[in-house]
Amino acid sequence: MKLESRKVLVAEDNIVLGDVIQFNLQRAGFDVTLARNGNDAIRLLESEPFSMLVTDYEMPGLDGEQICDRVRNEMHLDSLRIVVCSARGHELDREALKAKFSLEAILFKPFSIRDLMSLLESLVLLECDSTPNTVTCSH
C-alpha cells in the first residue's frame, strides 16, 4: 500500500492562499497538511512522511530555498517531490534552482490552482509507475 503518495505538505505564509490551496487539494483527494512558515514545514517533514512538498519561495524564517537545501542536503529526503511557488518573476534562475534541488516545477504567482492540481496528479501517477510493487494507488 502506498497511500502516502497523496500526502502533501503545503508551506505557505500567505494565509488566504494556503487555505484555498488546501481546500482545492483536499477536494481532489489529497491528504494536505499546511505549514505557515519554513520552520513549521521542517518540523512537520521531520515528524511525518510526505510524498510531495508545495512550498512558497519567500517566507519568514526559512525561505523556500533554505527548506529545499535542508530537505535534500541535511534530511536527505531524496524521493520527496518538490514544487516551488514564487511571487518573484523571472529574476529567479528557474533552471539552476530546479537542477540544484531536483525540483519538479517552479510556479510563478499568480499561478492557476487547476495547473497545480494537475501537476500534483501527474506526480502521483509517476510515483505509482516508478513503484511496480504498489498494490493500489489511491487517486
Next chain:
Amino acid sequence: MLLAQRNRSLTRRVSEQYLFFGLSGLFSFVAASIYLSWHGLFLSFIPATIGIPLGLLLFGSFTLRRTSRWNESIERQLTKYANSANRSVTELKPLPASDPLAVGWNQLLARVYEHSAWNGVERRLSEAVHAQQSKRWESVFQHLNDGIAICDPDGRVLQLNRSFATLLKRGDSSQLLGRNLMDLLAELAADESYLRLRELCDSNATQIVEIQRSKDPAEGTWRLSRIILSSESGTPSESIWTIRDVTQQKLAEKAREQFVFTATHELRTPLANIRAYSETLALATDIPVEQQQSFYNTINNEATRLARFVDELLNLSQMEAGAITIQKHEIELERMLGEIFESQRPLAIEKNHTFNFSIAPKLPKVIADKDKLAAAITNLVSNAIKYTPDGGKVTVSIEANNSSVLFAVEDSGIGVSPEDIPKLGEKFFRSGDDRVQSIVGSGLGLAFSQEVARLHGGSISIRSQLHQGSCFTLELPLR
C-alpha cells in the same frame, strides 16, 4: 685691421684723419718755407711756418675732442653694454649736457628705463600669478572628492591627493610616495576584485573597473579608472589613476532593486489570491453558499489591498516627481483619528498588541489635507504594529499646544539602530535587520509621511532605542 679701426674711438679716428690733413698742411708749409728761404726770406718765416701750423693743429685737436666727447661717451657705453654679460640697461648713463645729441640720448635712455621698469613689474606680476596658479592647481588636486594618483611606468606613486590617501585609510599622502599603487589597492579589494585589478594593470588600455572590499557591495565599492599617458616616442610613461567611492550609489541601486522585488511581490501576492479564489469558485460549483460568500469576500479584500498598493506606488511616483499636492480644509481631528484607530485595530488584535489611543481634550481645529494626513499617520501606526513583535504595546496619542498639534506613535518594538535613524526617511530604505527584512514592506511609508508633514509645514521626529521600542512624532503647526 678693420677690427682694430672699429675698436678705435670716434675722436681717435677723426683726429687721426685730422692729423693726416694737418701733416699734409705742415708739409706744404715746410715746402713753402724752403721755397721762400731759397729766395732769402727763410729766417723771417721760421716762427710762422712751424709755430702757426702746430698751434692750429693742437687747437683743432682740442676742439674736435671737445665736440666729439658725448659721441665718445655714448660709443663707450654702448660698446661696454654690447660686451657685458648681463646687458643691464642700468649700465647706460644719461649725459650731463644740453646739446641735442645728449638730450636725444637722455630721452632715449628715459624711455628705455621706463620700458625696462614695466618689464620688471610685468615679470614679477607674472611670476606671482604663476605661483598662485600652480598653488591653485595644487589646491584643486588636493581637494577633489575623487582620489587621484599619478604613477610612474612601474606603478610607483609619484603624486597622490588627500582623497586617495583617505580612501586608502592613510592620513598622510606624502608617506605613500614611491610605494607601489597596486599593493596599496590590494588592501581595498576582495579576491575577485583583485583579479580584475590585476587584469587592468596588465593591459595598456584605458579602463574602468569596480572593486569591492567584500562580496557585499555595501561594505565598500570603488570605481577605479586608469589613463596611461604616452611619451612622444609612443612608449607608455606615467599613468593617472582616479578612484571614486560609489558605495552609496551601489546601495541606492540595491535599494531600488529591492523595491522592484518588493513591489512585484506586493502586486503578485493579492493577484495570486484573487486568481486562486476566483478559479476555485469557477471549479467548485457545489460548495455551500456561505463558503462561496467568504471566497467572494476574500477576493474583494485582496482587490482592495492591490488598489492600496497601487495608490502607494502612485504616491511614490508623485513624490519622485515632486508633484504631491495638498488640498487643505478644516478637519475634525477626533473623527479622523477614530477612523485610523478602527482601521488599524484588527491588525493590532491579530498580533495580540495592547493598542491604546489617547486624545487630549479640546483639540484645536486644524487646516490640513485630511486624506494625506490620515495616510501619513496611518503609516506611522501600521509601522508600529508591524515592527513590534507579537504581544507588544502600541500607543497613539494626540496633544496640542499653542503653536502645534503633536501626533505621537509609541511602540515596544524592535527599535531602530542610531545609524539607521537618519536613513529612515529615505525612499526605499529598509533596515538590514533580519527582523525588518522578514516583514513585507516597501520602504516608502515613512518617506511619504515625512513628505506630507513637510508639505504641511511640519516634521516627523524619531526617538528610538534598538530592541526597546520607538516613538515617531508628527508635528503639525497650527498656523
